[in-house]
Amino acid sequence: MASAPEPSHCKVILAGNIAKSLQNEVQEGVKKLERAPLLVGFLATDDAASRVYADWTGKTCRDNGFDFELREVTKDDIEEGIMSANTDDKVDGIIVYYPIHGNRQDQYLQQIVDIGKDVEGLSHKYIFNMYQNIRFLDDAKQRKSILPCTPLAVIKILEYLHVYNPILPYGNRLHGHTVTIINRSEVVGRPLAALLANDGANVYSVDIDNVEQFHRGEGLRKRRHTVDEKGGWTIEHCLPLSDVVISGVPGDKYKVPVKLLRNGAVCINFSSEKNFTPEVKEKASIYVPAIGKVTIIVLLRNLLVSACTK
Amino acid sequence: MASAPEPSHCKVILAGNIAKSLQNEVQEGVKKLERAPLLVGFLATDDAASRVYADWTGKTCRDNGFDFELREVTKDDIEEGIMSANTDDKVDGIIVYYPIHGNRQDQYLQQIVDIGKDVEGLSHKYIFNMYQNIRFLDDAKQRKSILPCTPLAVIKILEYLHVYNPILPYGNRLHGHTVTIINRSEVVGRPLAALLANDGANVYSVDIDNVEQFHRGEGLRKRRHTVDEKGGWTIEHCLPLSDVVISGVPGDKYKVPVKLLRNGAVCINFSSEKNFTPEVKEKASIYVPAIGKVTIIVLLRNLLVSACTK
Incomplete structure (x- = not known):
């Protein structure tokens, strides 16, 4: 009864397929407008x-x-x-x-x-609300605070991949997940780290200089994330702990050290270049090689929200 | 803008609520019979x-x-x-x-x-199929191989909790999860370790003597689990790595060392005694304190399968 080794089981999910489900939602919304x-x-x-x-x-x-x-x-x-x-x-x-x-x-x-x-979510008020984990513009919670498109696209992808757990209360649905984000730009990496930590994840934000941990503490006791610098840490400490790895390093030089990935990690690339080598499929359970098609639908979703609340 | 600490966010889920969804499925099935x-x-x-x-x-x-x-x-x-x-x-x-x-x-x-x-799934043929990851009795895949009730109840609970990821192919839906099972009885602990590993999890099976790892290897290349003894390992090595912890130690003496739990772990107790102290809620994202009500519905589900394939 010796069982022969099989090929690895990594599910590659293309952004176009993820975009489709959001497209349907957006198209239904548009039909309701005058x-x-x-x-x-x-x-x-x-x-x-x-x-x-x-x-x-x-x-x-x-x-x-x-x-x-x-x-x-x-x-x-x-x-x-x-x-x-x-x-x-x-x-x-x-x-x-x-x-x-x-x-x-x-x-x-x-x-x-x-x-x-501002459908791109770049206004200071939106950015402030995002970091502060304030989700509406008004106390009656009628007007959603818009989120920047690329970080929101990553969130929509994580929802599609069932990394967000719908059995947990809204706002805590990443509780229990450890995420490494490689890139800490003001446009994507840092807001994304804050958003995922606000939703309950333990996030390691890695850039060329250092590692920062974004988190809401044990039992998610804090209502929004705090940031701790992890002195002496490098990506080598972060990857073996992370069930989700999100990379967005510009240029074609950088490659994620896939050997350090946790078996069955979920891997997402938002760089225009391929940050993961093909060997990622030997380790990951899910790999999303690009996210652009989701980002643009998320922009339309923000536009729809704006048009509906005018 | 100092944010006051809030109580911890652990969702306690009672077996009765999980049983309800299975009850509906079973009752619908019975209605179709003569x-x-x-x-x-x-x-x-x-x-x-x-x-x-x-x-x-x-x-x-x-x-x-x-x-x-x-x-x-x-x-x-x-x-x-x-x-x-x-x-x-x-x-x-x-x-x-x-x-x-x-x-x-x-x-x-x-x-x-x-x-x-045999609605309890205790026949040697069923047990053999379970360990060998053979899911049907016939080549045409019409007759399901029955699984033992308590391990199957835990699987149904993990499905309810969205630990099984439906975006992954059937049979691999625990890929990326690390599970510790405390109990290696022939009736529950060992079959459960095998079942979860067959579904793609990396499982640490802990008993009083040692730790064994049940797994399908990197990229789930093996079609069924293998077992490695983890020489020198104790539960202290396993818990910090595990996003799911399942305990079923008989008697009221044993307590899981909750301090070692990973933040946001999913914790399930199948002992008739409480293996987790109340402090589990400070760390876990989800806690299921007992499973009996699910086990009995799973028995009826097995009975329905038997009645349908006679």
């Missing part, structure tokens, strides 16, 4: 990647019952353009293709966008 | 616990649309009694209240019960 919500995109550079992303936004909008209008402006006109869209009742959401100035002026522009039309 | 399935119980001792269990079986049967008949026999008549029930077409399932002789003769009696009426 008119198609209008997203206005601002393109103020010659950057090829920005134009590709703009075209892709437009296509995805139209495919899902939304209107999209690309406004091409100069760097000098972008501020005025945004302000004009802010006060235009026909405009439901605004997306700006960064980088424009490539410096702090871009962060200034992000705060110009009217909070009710 | 007549109520008949379970015959054999009581051959004065043991008070056996009589309580027999009465409880009867009540649960009748509450869920099954018939139950208790046959009280002497130790000398039990073998003949079982053989007569084996050949009686009106009898769909047989349960024998052990211990009777309290020695190997009881194991002999277990093998007397006709395999088609």
Whole structure:
């Protein structure tokens, strides 16, 4: 009765399949509105990647019952353009293709966008609420605080993968999970670490300098996460403890040391490059190689929320 | 903005609530049959616990649309009694209240019960299939191999708790979980370790003598579990690695060292005594204090399977 070894059992899940379930939800929502919500995109550079992303936004909008209008402006006109869209009742959401100035002026522009039309979730109020684990703009809990698209896309993926446990109360559904996030950018890595820790996970946030632990303490006693620096820790300490590993390191040089992965870990790559080598499939139970298609649907979901609460 | 500490967030889930969802499934199944399935119980001792269990079986049967008949026999008549029930077409399932002789003769009696009426899953063929990870009696996969009730009850509980991940293929849905089982009895602990490992978990089986690891290897390459003795390991090595801890130590002396539990672990007690101290709630995400009500519904579920495939 010797049992011959079989190939490894890693389930590779493509973002397109995850996006489909969200697409249905978004399309149903649009049907209930009187008119198609209008997203206005601002393109103020010659950057090829920005134009590709703009075209892709437009296509995805139209495919899902939304209107999209690309406004091409100069760097000098972008501020005025945004302000004009802010006060235009026909405009439901605004997306700006960064980088424009490539410096702090871009962060200034992000705060110009009217909070009710900020479907990217970049307004300071939204970011503040996210870190503080405040989920609504109003006390009556009618108006959801918008979350930034890429971190929210990762959350939607973790829900799809059943890492969020629906038997636990909303807000605590990652209790018991240990997550390593490789990337601590202000745009994705740090907000994502905060969001997952706020939902109950024990998160190790790894960047080139150090490891930080985002967590709500034993028994989730804290109502929002706190951060502890893990002196002397490296990714080698984090990976063997983590049942979820999320990597988003730019460039094609970086590779996650898959040998250190816990057997059966859930692995998600949000870098535009492949941070995991093919050997990830020897260890992981689930591998999601890219997330872009989910991110764009999440943007439409935010647009729908904005259009519904106007 | 200092956030005051809150009480710990452990969800205590009672077996009665878990049983309800299985009860609905069983009751729907019974309605599709021409007549109520008949379970015959054999009581051959004065043991008070056996009589309580027999009465409880009867009540649960009748509450869920099954018939139950208790046959009280002497130790000398039990073998003949079982053989007569084996050949009686009106009898769909047989349960024998052990211990009777309290020695190997009881194991002999277990093998007397006709395999088609063995709703407890104690026949050698069923036990063999369970350890070998063979899930059907026939090649056409029409006749399910029955699993022993208490281990199966734990599996049903883990499904209810969403520890089994439905996004993974059937048979691999515990991939990525590390489970400690404290108890390695032939009736529950060892079969349970084998079942969970066959479903993809990495299982540490702990008893008073040693620790054994039941697993299917990296990437679940083996089609059924193998067992490695973990020389020098104790429960202190196992608990910090385990996201699920299942304890079934008889008697009121034993307590799981909850301080060693992983934050947010899922804890299940199948002992008739409380193996976990109340402090388990400071650490666990989910705590199931007892499983008896699920076990009895699982027995009826096995009876339904037998009645349907006659």
